[in-house]
Amino acid sequence: MSILPFLGPLLLGGLVSTFLSGVVSMQTALYTSVYHTDTIWLRAMVYVIWVLDLLHTMFICIADWDYLIANWADPTIQDWIPWSIGGTVMLTALMTFIVQCFFAWRVHTVSYRKWWITTILAAVASARLIAALVSTAYMIRLQSYEAFRRDVGWVFTLGLSLSALLDILVAASLCYYLRKSRSAFSSMDAIVNTLTFYTIQNGSLTFVTTFISLILWVTVDNLIFLGLHFAITKLYANAFLSTLNARKTLRLQQSSAEHDPSLPVVLGSDRHSRMRMQSGRMARPGMTDSIPMSTKQVEINIERSVQISTDFDMHDEPDTEMEDVSSKGTPPGEF
Known part of the structure; x- marks a missing residue:
């Protein structure tokens, strides 16, 4: 054998x-x-x-x-x-x-x-x-x-x-x-x-x-x-x-992507535009929204990103280095 x-x-x-x-x-x-x-x-x-x-x-x-x-x-x-x-x-x-x-x-x-x-x-x-x-x-x-x-x-x-x-x-x-x-x-x-x-x-x-x-x-x-x-x-x-x-x-x-300064700024409403202008973030005159998007589109993007995070975070400890979006004065539902 x-x-x-x-x-x-x-x-x-x-x-x-x-x-x-x-x-x-x-x-x-x-x-x-x-x-x-x-x-x-x-x-x-x-x-x-x-x-x-x-x-x-x-x-x-x-x-x-x-x-x-x-x-x-x-x-x-x-x-x-x-x-x-x-x-x-x-x-x-x-x-x-x-x-x-x-x-x-x-x-x-x-x-x-x-x-x-x-x-x-x-x-x-x-x-x-x-x-x-x-x-x-x-x-x-x-x-x-x-x-x-x-x-x-x-x-x-x-x-x-x-x-x-x-x-x-x-x-x-x-x-x-x-x-x-x-x-x-x-x-x-x-x-x-x-x-x-x-x-x-x-x-x-x-x-x-x-x-x-x-x-x-x-x-x-x-x-x-x-x-x-x-x-x-x-x-x-x-x-x-x-x-x-x-x-x-x-x-x-994902955290790097959320803090990437090269990401486009989405302005979802006129009120939000005025808030940014008052805070000095749009100091240059004549600056307009270069990427207009509806509120519905923004909400869809947010829902998708949360879905991906949920699949892989598994209720794990949240990343303490991520900044709170609400502390920057950005209304809920918008980037």
Whole structure:
């Protein structure tokens, strides 16, 4: 028996997954040190993901030990499914479900709470969870890859397909509603572009890994798919934590955009113009409004900027460096 086509991918996938698990722990430590005022449910979600990731890594190590050390001399080892492999599939299902529900909640937020989109995403995530749990039960029961492929292999295929589909739906929905949130200000558009880049990056990593694992499972009769399946869990956990940890950077970028002196001054009414002239802010004679905008347009821009901030601030501690707009004498609803 050659070790390369059968057991080599398990060892390599285990090593990569262990490295990615260290990244998850680093991101968890960063989150703990920076975000002290997040809601209880969000902090609990972070630590649940971290604990499940550690258990997943532990099960991978147990599986590698069973394959490469304890049963090395067994000529039929490549067809054996230990309980630890079934455990990794179960933990992958749980972590993927939690992370995908979080991203579905983000879609619900940026879509101005359109429940039909959230319901579709939650239904697909639940179906993927059920398929993975059924696969876990049959893996532990049958203990044979050949029997598993023959009897319920389609269930495992369905689970991976639903996971890849959900990645596409979440990424496409987030990109669509973020692009709709673009404003008339180039600085705010830069923030939206950054959010879109994060969305595409996180979604593409998980989708590509899941899709390749699915193709290998369907077309290749060895354990290469399992090595990639180990890494799927870590990529979802890192996508979740990197989204949370990026909020400080995005908040600073948004604060810089709000204090950027190059932003156009919008004068929404004659009364506001007179107030600025009396305060000496329009000292040059003959100066007129260069960018006329209606009050309705200004209110729409304000609503969009608040929506973006709500999605990524997560009730975090407000930035103390931001100036109060009302202290400058600017009426509510206008820049």
